[in-house]
Amino acid sequence: MSVVLNEEKLSTFQNYESAVRSYCRSWPTVFGRAKGYKLYDEDGREFIDFFAGAGALNYGHNHPKMQEEMVNYIKNDGIIHSLDMGTEKKRNFLERFQQIILKPRNLSYKIMFPGPTGTNAVESALKIARKVTGRKTVIHFTNAFHGMTIGSLSVTGNSMKRQGAGVPLHYTVTMPYDNYFPGANTAEYLEQFLEDRGSGVDLPAAVILETVQGEGGLQAARDEWLRKIADICKRWDMLLIIDDVQAGCGRTGTFFSFEQAKIEPDIVCLSKSISGSGLPMALTLIKPEHDRWQPGEHNGTFRGNNLAFITAAVALEYWKTEQFSMEIREKAALVTKRIADILDKYPQLQGEARGRGLMQGIAIPEEGLAQKISKQAFRCGLILETSGPKDEVLKFLPPLIIDNEGLHEGLDIVEQCMKFVLSK
Template sequence: MTVVEPSVFEALESNVRGYCRSWPTVFDTATGSVLRDEHGREYLDFFAGAGSLNYGHNNPVLKRALLEYLAGDGITHGLDMSTVAKRRLLETLRDLVLLPRGLDYKVQFPGPTGANAVEAALKLARKVTGRQIVLNFTNAFHGMSLGALAVTGNAAKRAGAGVPLTHVAPMPYDGYLGDESELRWMRRALDDSSSGLDKPAAVIVETVQGEGGVNVARDRWLRELAEVCATRGILLIVDDVQMGCGRTGPFFSFETAGITPDIVTLSKSISGYGLPMALVLLRPDLDQWAPGEHNGTFRGNNAAFVTARVALEHYWSDGALQAATLAKGERVRAALADLASGHAGLSTRGRGLVRGLVFEDASRAAKVCRLAFENGLLVETSGSEDEVVKLLPPLTITDDELTRGLAVLNSAVAAICR
């Protein structure tokens, strides 16, 4: 009898590993929108590092700058010390992103992940207002640390905390009740002293809920939410960790709504290269931190500062990337709408280059993703019941790659829904 030894992943890596179970191969190299496993098989990537690789794998422009920086013995680990790399990033962020949009924000470097940025934003909001409650939304996802979990909606993820998740109050997201009454309840609860809802420090919201199932908030709803907050002295935090850096078209996902959040969290694709990095953007009057009051050993990833700067210079000095993203997003929208029209129990939603294919029979979404993988395409599920096939291709994907990936998806859906 032949005994098959477990791989080193099975033998040593924790059971918590997840994506490797959906995509059972060992990846080795990647360029642009393509990954290759150790046997040389290629996979089109409609996942993009969960939105961390908006400019593709090993983007040659960013790679060249990173290699030159490392070859010149540039600072890699810098805590919050002042470095040339940080200065150049701040100047570029100011000149290419903030000033052109009329945004007056201070920049905080928290720890290197989106959850770190969310934790910093929540902590600051409570410090500045002296209040504890934060309002979050149904189907929200903000991270896996305790504060971020508290404002996350998914019951399974929240259960992993192992302790009560307090000082939050959930509100219905746009469309959750199937009508336009969501913010009427928020207004009533906030203004009624007998509602049982204490005045909150902040509201935290995603303009598009990626992990929650590609739920898209209307611009009108976001404007009304901003007005609700502003007129009541409540801080508005927009979590742009996954939907920022051009994913929906504009650099910030809230731009089309014409709102100016009090605090914005960024991570994932802000480094441009998939290197760990996060930012918190905050109104100058909210910058009430004492020196060192919120810190982290790896908040000074200078290699990420280099690639972030070059990504801004290369892709955000004009409107070309935004226009291309919107055009590609329209292609995907049309293709998914056509696909959905041919199958019962199937619908689609999204913005820009984040799109979702929604299955009434939730079990079919995972089956489609599995079959797509077998045919060389990486897509993942999202939503409260994993009922959505979520598409997050790199913004730099070519038209040919987009066509081929959509064809694989189309075939997978046809096979599962026949």
């Protein structure tokens, strides 16, 4: 398929929508419907989705059971909006999350509904960490991305996004992520800063990190590095915050991305695919001893999205056994092998494999090349994002329910587009 752009159909967005719009510039068409791992524009053209709503659609578009549950609930005049009042659907989700996710992993967290976005989960995590410890500083890492509100931007590495704040971003310290300096142990670097009274670093309230940096270029931290960071936090009485907004909900193969490292964060931020359906929802998981909020101290009008509670409960069905996790790991192995084959076939790319699970990609050092490939992929029927500080990483983020045929078809398009772009 070759997509021919129709500027007239895009004129409404160009004339009336703010210049801040971004994804629609990468994929300039008007989408009409979606199912599973495929999108269709209003002219009926089909696209394989390797974007999955930036990780908000791990279970695919328009999951049939989620659709059915939502439609029946609406038809029966179910409560849609409820702030933080008790509702049947909220109770059902809380009980199922406890039984299916937390108890089998021997995890104990209070579940906070901070507002329906990932950045709100991060904001609430930063606030409670400072409240519990009585300290102000938070350590974050190079190339991190934690959201677009002021607190989240203060622990984000991307300079363009930080500048958008328009004010100084205080009370944070940037440290090098794992492998930021090749061959150096950056966890020991952090430890030295804390131990050295001449470092200028006050004892922090918390450390916040992503186990796989989604927007930062698919850098994946090693398990031993994560364990070392967790140990440092315990030693210095700092809270460890894991931002699992994009890497969580099965994206790396386990429900939480930190399970493989066998660490137990003090606070966990979830959003994107926690609702299962793409509906707005977020959780901040807080160890019970740290749950020191006063009633209403952090609130929001849209904490009680009951349609999201319904679809989130359906999504938890996937995690009753190990089967879904095993399937994700098998698909991830397929993607890993295909990436290795592509890198062998096109050595002129000087590419580097990145990520883990179904959150993988290829870093391409030549400036602009990854973006050209992504643009060509759209023309050929594949929705493919780039990430990294220079948009240098082709990012493969398909719905977790995609089958092997869909993975191969999408990766075939990637390879064809690489060949096309390199021949220019």
